[in-house]
Amino acid sequence: MAAREGALSEVASGRVRDVRLRLVDPATCRMWSKHNRLYDLLTKESCAELIGSIRAQGKQEVPAVVRRLRDDPEGYEYEVVAGARRHFAVSYLRQEENRKEVYFLIEVRDLEDEEAFRFSDLENRNRKDISDYERGREYLAALHDYYGNNATRMAERMEVSKSLLSSYLSVATLPQEVIDAYADPRDIAVRHGQQLRPLLNGEGATALLDRAREVAAMQRTLREKGQAGGLEPAEVFRRLKGSGPRAKATAHTVTNPTGRPVLTAKRAGGRLKLDIDVSMPRQQILDAVRAALDSRQD
DNA sequence: CACCCATTGCTTTAAGTGGT
């Protein structure tokens, strides 16, 4: 296929500027040992788009980032730091569709573990192919492995806010009861962990754990009934928090002294949304805004 | 299609907790 010849000759002739680019058999590469468990969760369905595009192009466009291995006991030559999905897709095409002309395009880099971690994290983040929970678990492991349990230093190195890192770490350290309440741990979002964490430290902790067990039991029954998916993550989260069905945004109407509505205010989360009748006198609008702000704690 | 609206993913700031 022309595309393959193109890719090969580009590399061979050095027209591809970066000399560290190679085309190899994916079987010579293994995942980086500290890599997330993502690879085991990859399926031809979850990679369908990528597989399709490589099939169509006849080659892999974006190189995976790998490190060279020396004396690997299992004989692998490279380890993949970023590009698990690409590795999966190329392997799939070669094995299942017998497209032996498709090679794994790699870029060999010399990276320390900590750099490799940041690299693969950046990649995952951009591609959003890792769940918040998994990401939290990775951060927790990295915190210990590369940053001597100093989250401040880690946040600086990663160039994320300490708050954000802290949130991810709290997702990762959620008790098993809470994890089990979700149909799939990958459903747990950062903000879930962020908001549940403080509840677990407070007085309501036992109540929360009870609720978690209850939800977990519900999930089991749903699963037994063969209902795929189970409870929606948002629903689980609401039940865990112990809040009832989502409160309707209460519209609050402010009228002028003669009883005519000047504005209606809707409270949504931390926001107050105003719908103003601009035909009303300026002063009345300003008063109404003030009144709406004052009433916002209801 | 443009517009509306809620959500997401992140930031900044500030106040609080708890350990040395």
Added chain:
DNA sequence: ACCACTTAAAGCAATGGGTG
């Protein structure tokens, strides 16, 4: 007192699913 860390609140840009 200081430090590391957590929590809360607010803001902002990007995104994406409706809806007229």
